[in-house]
Amino acid sequence: MTSDETRGDDPGMREIELLREEAEAALAGAGSSADLEEARVNLLGRKGRLTALLQGIKDLPPDKKRMVGMQANLLKDWLEKALEERGEELRRRELDAELRAEKVDVTLPGRHLPFGTRHLVSAIIEEIEDIFIGMGYRVAEGPEVELDYYNFEALNTPHWHPSKSLQDTFYVDASASGREDVLLRTHTSPVQIRVMEATTPPLYVIAPGKAYRHDVPDATHSPMFHQVEGLAVDEGITLGDLKGTLEHFARRMFGEDRAVRFRPHFFPFTEPSAEVDVSCVICGGEGCRVCKGTGWLEILGAGMVDPNVFGYVGYDTEKFSGFAFGMGVERIAMLKYGIPDIRYLFDNDLRFLAQF
Numbered sequence: 001m002t003s004d005e006t007r008g009d010d011p012g013m014r015e016i017e018l019l020r021e022e023a024e025a026a027l028a029g030a031g032s033s034a035d036l037e038e039a040r041v042n043l044l045g046r047k048g049r050l051t052a053l054l055q056g057i058k059d060l061p062p063d064k065k066r067m068v069g070m071q072a073n074l075l076k077d078w079l080e081k082a083l084e085e086r087g088e089e090l091r092r093r094e095l096d097a098e099l100r101a102e103k104v105d106v107t108l109p110g111r112h113l114p115f116g117t118r119h120l121v122s123a124i125i126e127e128i129e130d131i132f133i134g135m136g137y138r139v140a141e142g143p144e145v146e147l148d149y150y151n152f153e154a155l156n157t158p159h160w161h162p163s164k165s166l167q168d169t170f171y172v173d174a175s176a177s178g179r180e181d182v183l184l185r186t187h188t189s190p191v192q193i194r195v196m197e198a199t200t201p202p203l204y205v206i207a208p209g210k211a212y213r214h215d216v217p218d219a220t221h222s223p224m225f226h227q228v229e230g231l232a233v234d235e236g237i238t239l240g241d242l243k244g245t246l247e248h249f250a251r252r253m254f255g256e257d258r259a260v261r262f263r264p265h266f267f268p269f270t271e272p273s274a275e276v277d278v279s280c281v282i283c284g285g286e287g288c289r290v291c292k293g294t295g296w297l298e299i300l301g302a303g304m305v306d307p308n309v310f311g312y313v314g315y316d317t318e319k320f321s322g323f324a325f326g327m328g329v330e331r332i333a334m335l336k337y338g339i340p341d342i343r344y345l346f347d348n349d350l351r352f353l354a355q356f
């Protein structure tokens with residue numbers, strides 16, 4: 001002990017010196033905020049070494065107390081400040097690293113998200129709409145759950161008509177609706193009645209949408225299908241206007257070189273009525289399997305609106321005349337692309353659908 005005193009090497013002062021050296025090394029060596037916190041606990045924590053030294057000062061002899069106490073407190077002040085500065089530096093460095101890791105490189109090629117394609121039925125509806133909008137028509141929509149009045153009666157379909165039978169039409173549960181005349185519309189024609197009720201002529205409108213019939217699915221039938229119906233009402237509309245309009249449509253849809261023909265037919269709400277054919281898109285009229293050897297494909301039904309129908313909506317039949325037409329969207333798609341079975345359109349097989 002005497003040798004310590006002779007060298008002036010006070011054990012308390014020596015301890016402070018050692019702690020300072022260790023603290024400097026720990027601060028410099030701390031690679032992260034977590035390392036630094038560990039160093040802080042070792043020195044200044046409740047059981048830290050500098051804490052212990054400070055607590056021991058009160059037991060020193062009076063002549064040492066002052067000097068050791070002062071040096072230990074200076075060390076403590078320095079250490080606290082150094083910890084704070086070094087902590088700041090490490091936090092900044094960690095934040096930088098984090099930001100660098102999250103940086104978006106805008107020069108990298110984008111991640112490829114495959115686009116879907118429109119369903120062929122939607123695409124055909126839009127194509128039909130475009131052709132008629134080009135001729136000044138507007139697009140109207142109506143409810144798919146419809147009243148008997150709009151679906152049949154106002155379209156001049158008498159109560160005994162076979163298309164009203166339970167075998168052909170989906171009636172909505174009478175016990176749920178409280179009435180027996182609610183059904184899934186069997187065509188989009190009721191939209192025409194609703195539009196006529198709400199509008200006065202001149203009127204040029206098409207109504208695309210879903211229709212429902214009590215059909216067993218097969219190659220050409222589906223219980224749900226799409227129709228586009230059209231209606232023109234104005235002063236002096238003639239069968240010639242009907243013919244010109246539908247010929248223009250048929251050639252825009254199936255090709256400018258198509259021949260178009262009108263065959264007499266019967267519909268309850270038009271008189272006279274016709275079915276419209278285009279020359280076969282596959283064989284060009286020579287006769288093939290698709291056109292069943294006739295050279296013609298039936299694309300739609302049409303006719304001059306029966307004056308009785310105008311009577312239901314209060315149009316002046318002396319002043320106004322008009323024509324109406326209707327087509328099955330799936331049928332148009334099948335004829336245009338030579339699709340042999342309507343069920344392909346509803347099977348959701350992407351290998352099929354992605355072709356269009």
Ligand SMILES: [Zn+2]
Pocket residue numbers: 280281282283284285286287288289290291292293295296
């Ligand atoms: Zn053919």
